[in-house]
Amino acid sequence: MMSERRILHSDADCFYASVETVLDPTLRGKPIAVCGSTSGRHGIVLAKSYIAKRAGIRTGMTNAEAKKRCPSLIIVPPHFERYSRFSAYLRGIYSRYTDAVEPFGLDECWLDISSLPRDPVEIAEQIRCEVRDELGLTVSIGVSFNKVFAKLGSDMNKPDGITVITRQNYRDTVWRLPCAELLFCSNATAKRLAEIGIYTVGDMAAAEPEVMQRCLGRKGLTLWSYARGLDSSPVISPENAPEAKSVGHGITCVSDIDDPAGAERVIYALAQSIGGRLRGLGLSARGVHVTAKNSALFCRGWQKKISPTQSESDIAATACELLSRNYRWQLPIRALTVTAIELVSEREPEQTSLFCSVEDKLRSERLGRSIDKIRKRYGGRAIVPAVVLGDDKLPSGRGHDIFGEIFDPFGGRGSERDLT
Known part of the structure; x- marks a missing residue:
């Protein structure tokens, strides 16, 4: 019998805004937002600090609306070369523990640590501390037996937290969440599911697979399997990616x-x-x-x-x-x-x-x-x-x-x- 997989998903908190704060300490403790050009249609909030978030700033909001909602908001232009550099630093820390590191955008990565004999929560805590001490950033980490639930866990205890989702607790932890919280279930998909009476991940898991397929096609079957904890997709490093x-x-x-x-x-x-x-x-x-x-x-x-x-x-x-x-x-x-x-x-x-x-x-x-x-x-x-x-x-x-x-x-x- 195969041993249980142990997957981490590490998500850098407010990544763009946090990098800007690390490189310009005068921004620390202030509401900041990384925004596109104010002269063009790209003038929207790309990322914001937690202080800005508490002030009502939301990703995708126009710059003008953000300033109106929070007059003290500091708008910073995006510096993608900086974010790419810090993303590489993060992956360097993760690679100390395993070669199986799969990026998901600049700020997120899955790690397969199944081969390590140590407690996965202990490893997650050590990674969290190393990122904070070496880069000045915080990461939230999900620990689980598959990629989908690990990703879900990294979103549940932000910022700078660790969430463990096991085969024993996932029904209580995951099934109560709205459908849109599940990986690849967009708001539009969740709206279609709501039309047939499916509102939570638990509702998805309880539905007949044929119902999910009729509603969403093949994607419905995929989401149904995710909700039931059946994701078996491997962690694939870039060099081994198809x-x-x-x-x-x-x-x-x-x-x-x-x-x-x-x-x-x-x-x-x-x-x-x-x-x-x-x-x-x-x-x-x-x-x-x-x-x-x-x-x-x-x-x-x-x-x-x-x-x-x-x-x-x-x-x-x-x-x-x-x-x-x-x-x-x-x-x-x-x-x-x-x-x-x-x-x-x-x-x-x-x-x-x-x-x-x-x-x-x-x-x-x-x-x-x-x-x-x-x-x-x-x-x-x-x-x-x-x-x-x-x-x-x-x-x-x-x-x-x-x-x-x-x-x-x-x-x-x-x-x-x-x-x-």
Whole structure:
């Protein structure tokens, strides 16, 4: 019989704001918020200190609303290079205990310590102390027998706390929580579950799996198994992670897009990063997915299969076609995301069409790699499609220059949460 797994989930408390406080001690004890640009639509609260949280500041709130609610709030611009550096420091501490460390964003990690003979709570406490003493940060840690419950535990006793969820206590500890507290159960998913009388994790666990599947499809079965403590997913370190399943890029526009021409310019800009990242990963896309969020914050997405490609033009043209066929323009578009899906190795044999010029395809691939080299050396704006030049819908400025992120084969910087 296999021994019980012992999984930790460590979550750095108010990570962005805490890093800013460590690097600028004058901010300590004050309400601070890390916010995007005040001049553009990225001017929202990305992270806040606990003092700001107690003053009513919430992630996603606009800068203006946050200042109105807390006039003494100190707004700090994001410094992603600092957060990446401290994230690496955190993983360095975790790796003292196990090689099985799986990042979940910049501020969270799972650790599998099943092979260690020591008490997992003792290890969690030692990690908590080392992070505080060496980095000046606090972490909240969940200890459990699977990843989902460990993640849930790290959210239950913040800040600077440790929560243990065992096979003996998870029914009392977890089942009373609202559905949205469970990993991958969004507020929208919880709302759909509420429509069929499922409000808590315990309700999920008690439901018939067929009911969950009818309501949510395969995701329903996954959440049902999570609620019953049946998650068996392994902790996978980055070097052992499977190949990417998709490569995408999305932005919230500076102002709403109110016509197809404006959407086309944004889509072509987004596609620039996708092609370079596919080539950097040695992958080709056999499908394209585009998601549009309208001014009422309602999202819709569409996808289409294509011949394997790394071409920015092919990806952008397909995304534009999908949007043209499906979006009705009853409301303007606030945000767009383009994603290359169904990825395969660029070396995989391809059955070409009679109407496809192999010579043109090879020429396009060589051109793409040449452009990558230029961008890598001179920056993302060295070469861009003429169609996107001068577009005032695209965010710019430090921290939000879409072209400054073009040449990053592994997907750009991370963030505490997916906010846009």
